[in-house]
Amino acid sequence: MISDDLIEVPLYEIAHGRTGDKGDRLNVSIIPFDDSGYDAIAEQATEARMLDMFRHRGATEVRRYDLPKLKAFNFVIENVLQGGVNNSLNLDGHGKTLSFHALTMTVRVTPAVLAAAEQAHGD
Amino acid sequence: MHIGNAAGFSVDRMDVGGPVADALIGSGQPAALFYETLAERTLAIAQRERRRDPKKGYTPDLAGFVGPVLKRSVSSGIPIIGNFGAANPMGAARRLHELAKELGIEGLRVAVVDGDDLREDIRGLRTEQWGNEKPLDLANTEILAANVYLGAQPIADALDLDPHIVVTGRVTDSALALGPLMQHFGWAAGDWDKLAAGVLAGHLLECGSQITGGYHADPGRKDVLGLANVGFPIAEVEADGSIVVTKPAGTGGVVNTRTVKEQILYELDDPTHYLTPDATLDISNVQVEQVGPDRVRVTGARGRAAPETLKVTISADGGWLGEGEISYAGPNAMARAKLAAQIMRERVNYLDLDCDLRTDLIGTVSIHDGDTGELTASFDGEPREVRMRAAANAHDEATAALVAREVESLYCDGPAGGGGVRRSTTWRVKTGSVLIPRSDVKPRVTLVTEDDL
Numbered sequence: 001m002i003s004d005d006l007i008e009v010p011l012y013e014i015a016h017g018r019t020g021d022k023g024d025r026l027n028v029s030i031i032p033f034d035d036s037g038y039d040a041i042a043e044q045a046t047e048a049r050m051l052d053m054f055r056h057r058g059a060t061e062v063r064r065y066d067l068p069k070l071k072a073f074n075f076v077i078e079n080v081l082q083g084g085v086n087n088s089l090n091l092d093g094h095g096k097t098l099s100f101h102a103l104t105m106t107v108r109v110t111p112a113v114l115a116a117a118e119q120a121h122g123d
Numbered sequence: 124m125h126i127g128n129a130a131g132f133s134v135d136r137m138d139v140g141g142p143v144a145d146a147l148i149g150s151g152q153p154a155a156l157f158y159e160t161l162a163e164r165t166l167a168i169a170q171r172e173r174r175r176d177p178k179k180g181y182t183p184d185l186a187g188f189v190g191p192v193l194k195r196s197v198s199s200g201i202p203i204i205g206n207f208g209a210a211n212p213m214g215a216a217r218r219l220h221e222l223a224k225e226l227g228i229e230g231l232r233v234a235v236v237d238g239d240d241l242r243e244d245i246r247g248l249r250t251e252q253w254g255n256e257k258p259l260d261l262a263n264t265e266i267l268a269a270n271v272y273l274g275a276q277p278i279a280d281a282l283d284l285d286p287h288i289v290v291t292g293r294v295t296d297s298a299l300a301l302g303p304l305m306q307h308f309g310w311a312a313g314d315w316d317k318l319a320a321g322v323l324a325g326h327l328l329e330c331g332s333q334i335t336g337g338y339h340a341d342p343g344r345k346d347v348l349g350l351a352n353v354g355f356p357i358a359e360v361e362a363d364g365s366i367v368v369t370k371p372a373g374t375g376g377v378v379n380t381r382t383v384k385e386q387i388l389y390e391l392d393d394p395t396h397y398l399t400p401d402a403t404l405d406i407s408n409v410q411v412e413q414v415g416p417d418r419v420r421v422t423g424a425r426g427r428a429a430p431e432t433l434k435v436t437i438s439a440d441g442g443w444l445g446e447g448e449i450s451y452a453g454p455n456a457m458a459r460a461k462l463a464a465q466i467m468r469e470r471v472n473y474l475d476l477d478c479d480l481r482t483d484l485i486g487t488v489s490i491h492d493g494d495t496g497e498l499t500a501s502f503d504g505e506p507r508e509v510r511m512r513a514a515a516n517a518h519d520e521a522t523a524a525l526v527a528r529e530v531e532s533l534y535c536d537g538p539a540g541g542g543g544v545r546r547s548t549t550w551r552v553k554t555g556s557v558l559i560p561r562s563d564v565k566p567r568v569t570l571v572t573e574d575d576l
Contacts, residue, residue: 016345016381018338020390023256023554029388031381033344057493065394069410069423074388082494086164086441086553089481089514092490096338101491121344 007114012103014117015041019099024084026095028102031072034116037109038071044107045073053105054080054098075102124307125150126300126324127357130158130188130205131331133165137187139331139355144192146357146371148199155282155303156196158188158205159296159329166268166293167438167552169210170242178218180211181290186222189288193219197228197287204278204299208290210268212237215290216571231573234281236273236291238566241435241559245269250557251432259437259555267552268438271559274400274429275321277566278302284570293436295399297325300358305401308362312429318402319426320364323409326397327368327386327421328356334368334386335417336376349375366421367414378417387411387421400561403427432558441551445478445515445523447530448485450543452508459538460484460509466537467513470529478517478526485510510543516551524548 014037017030030045032038047062054062059080066073085093092098127147129140140156147154160182173180182188185207196203208215216233223231241248245266252258270293279302281289289302301321304310310317327334334356336347347353354374359367370378387406391397397404408423451459464482471480483489484499486506492498515526527546534541 016341016385018385018389020388022390022392025392027388027391029385029391031384031388033381056495056497063393067388067394067407067409069408070384070387070406072384072388074391074394076392086551087516089444089479089494089516090490090492091483091485091512091514097490122346 006108008108011105017099021094024079024081026077026080028075033120035071036116040109125152125154127156128328133160140192142371143355154201157299161206164552170268173210181209181215182207204289206291208292212290212292232286233571234284234286234289235569236277239270239273239293241269248559253556264439271433271435274298275301279306281568282306296329297322300325315426317364319404320424322399322404323424324358324366335370369418380411383411383419436556438552438554441553442518443520443523444549445527447527447546448512449541450510456509460511462538463511478515480515483512
């Protein structure tokens with residue numbers, strides 16, 4: 001019996017994303033490789049968990065916007081860029097590298113969801 | 124109508140316009156080609172250039188961008204639109220006429236859109252706070268630049284003058300695509316869904332290759348072939364506002380539903396309220412569909428009325444950034460790099476320097492870390508090499524430069540085997556935004572021909 005046991009994986013295994021910045025605010029898109037990954041992300045990648053992912057950088061608030069038609073999520077993270085491009089001492093004042101930090105959040109998924117995502121990798 | 128893009132930022136490649144122009148010409152459709160080269164802080168730097176030399180203050184690579192396509196664009200009647208005027212759109216128009224002369228092009232017509240520069244006026248205007256952003260304290264600050272984001276209407280008006288090139292200063296990025304669509308299809312205020320579709324087309328194109336495979340490749344996950352020759356995007360827009368995103372044949376990169384979804388959400392806040400001077404775009408109903416190789420259809424943009432206020436971005440002096448880096452490699456590299464960082468912190472205290480210091484251990488987890496180094500402290504790997512970086516914000520150039528210099532001193536005065544120092548001192552610009560009533564903004568359109576010079 002391996003069928004329905006959930007597997008814990010980083011979001012990176014089932015989704016991709018991109019960041020953009022406006023001042024000290026970052027947005028991160030999280031997009032499942034296969035539409036079947038949408039529900040697991042909707043249930044588990046909460047605003048509170050995303051805030052935890054960026055607390056070490058001083059983030060104060062996360063808003064998640066769900067786009068069920070597009071099958072994607074938009075996370076908006078406040079005060080995470082340590083002053084942003086104007087003032088940050090971080091090499092990456094725009095936060096361009098941070099999508100790959102967000103994608104390290106773990107989620108538990110069914111083997112079918114994971115297999116569908118892996119099938120879509122590299123297409 | 125086909126809208127092509129040939130630059131998504133000021134340091135974009137300068138050889139990408141040719142294939143886009145050729146594809147637009149080859150399509151036989153009404154078309155326009157646009158360049159987006161103006162970042163938020165660019166105008167302060169451009170204003171400084173203009174003060175040093177009144178002829179300057181436009182995008183420094185103007186001729187590099189436009190030169191390769193100007194002849195074919197003029198002969199085919201496909202207008203070029205660009206915000207490369209920056210702090211001096213008239214100066215850019217003059218430079219474009221010089222360029223035409225160098226290329227043997229006669230009768231060039233350049234339309235200039237300005238009225239965005241409010242540096243002289245901003246203190247006298249009624250302003251409102253922008254979102255929850257803390258406004259800059261303007262009372263004790265020299266304003267380096269203040270520019271309102273103009274919309275697409277003045278670009279459409281400029282195109283009515285039948286120019287070869289439209290040069291603007293600050294306009295909202297999507298207006299560079301929406302302007303020609305409004306002019307061609309006759310869309311006007313009230314056609315909110317169509318205007319919103321045009322805003323979406325502009326949003327999809329405004330970052331150039333970011334929708335054709337740039338800022339996307341992740342080997343084994345999201346493979347993209349041919350990024351060295353990545354094709355820049357073209358949107359085929361119908362009168363009803365439906366969009367197909369594609370790229371020129373024979374170029375590298377890819378247009379698929381993943382590249383398009385990533386770019387739809389790029390720099391977005393609330394997806395139901397994407398505010399522009401031309402319409403409020405709601406993308407919550409947008410869907411994407413692969414309809415052919417490197418062809419993605421985007422449908423479902425909805426629009427509402429544009430806001431009554433326009434955004435003004437104000438730039439002021441932001442002090443100085445000093446940075447230095449030094450590498451340690453081989454056995455115990457991590458410990459030696461950590462020691463170098465500790466020495467830097469001690470030196471800043473010892474010299475009593477008035478600055479904010481951050482140190483990084485590049486090769487661990489530094490770029491995702493905060494200024495307190497929490498992630499780096501818990502890093503337990505043993506990298507083969509680590510690059511120590513020190514960065515400091517200071518009010519004055521001398522302090523910033525001294526911190527950077529202190530990193531180079533580590534060659535002799537720091538841990539064993541430190542090499543490869545690079546250091547720099549950079550002027551910083553800080554920006555803040557406010558809102559002003561639309562009625563206080565007076566866009567201006569001027570045709571500049573050879574006779575006007």
